Amino acid sequence: VAGDGTTTATVLAQAIVREGLKAVAAGMNPMDLKRGVDKAVAVVVEELKKNAKKVTTPAETAQVGTISANGESEIGKMISEAMQKVGSEGVITVEEAKHFQTELDVVEGMQFDRGYISPYFVTNPEKMTADLENPYILIHEKKLSSLQPILPLLESVVQSGRPLLIIAEDVDGEALATLVVNKLRGGLKIAAVKAPGFGDRRKAMLEDIAILTGGQVISEDLGIKLETVTLNMLGTA
Template identity: 65%
Template sequence: GYLSPYFINKPDTGIVELENPYILMADKKISNVRELLPLLESVAKSSKPLLIISEDLEGEALATLVVNSMRGIVKVAAVKAPGFGDRRKAMLQDISILTSGSVISEELAMELEKATLEDL
């Protein structure tokens, strides 16, 4: 499920609905908003929604996403990646194949701060 009830944009049904979103997949815990800022700015300029699938998202990063979503700056939702351990990484790879995106993985020397819209 989603990481915050504030991402709900269909309150009558309690669901989050995003139309043709960018999908950020990361195999790490995201807690520092500075990692997301360059990407968030690019997404905001594009006016497309953003779905974040990561190991976890917490602290100031989650708070910033909630505030930006509530203010209508960026339409965003965040969910925990399915599975655990190596199985989680494999499932993220499967999702990336289905969505034609990339998994931002530190194991592959990829940094979230340097991710671009082309990686989503």
């Protein structure tokens, strides 16, 4: 039977606290006790790593899920099914339903926790969403404060007749104002969002987006400047 050790860990933690309090009450130095616990934990963790067996089958995943779901086998099976669909690197979230059924909903593609930078990019006022159909995607790791470097690119996008999504650290100042004006005049179907994550995590996520959309991350660290960006370096969706 596969498990994740949570129940055992809880029982051990409770025993350590109970016996530790007894030792302190009997006059033992709390710091000495802590150092002893830390040493014991390090040894136990090392042994656990040696003896641990990786969960590899859907049935084993379901068993672990069932334990985590307090014995609910239906939930365990659903967790296993979700893992099979999205893989070990996928994201699984649990949300409260508006009905009594428990269901699994798989969302294709990619989601990240960022929205449009300006409400002027909204295309559906009723839902307050910015919907772009078959857009080009500019993936830029730095802040965009001026459109001067990408004017030739913007002209190419306009000529293509397709929308443009800009993902950057931020879009502000003259760049944001110009994009909003162009959007309102109907000259360019566009939206801009802040890149997800921070630091190295952001770089990794932008690379994931680039791979998924078939584009390139525009980064001076990679020797790519905004002035040299062409349509075939943009992602698509």
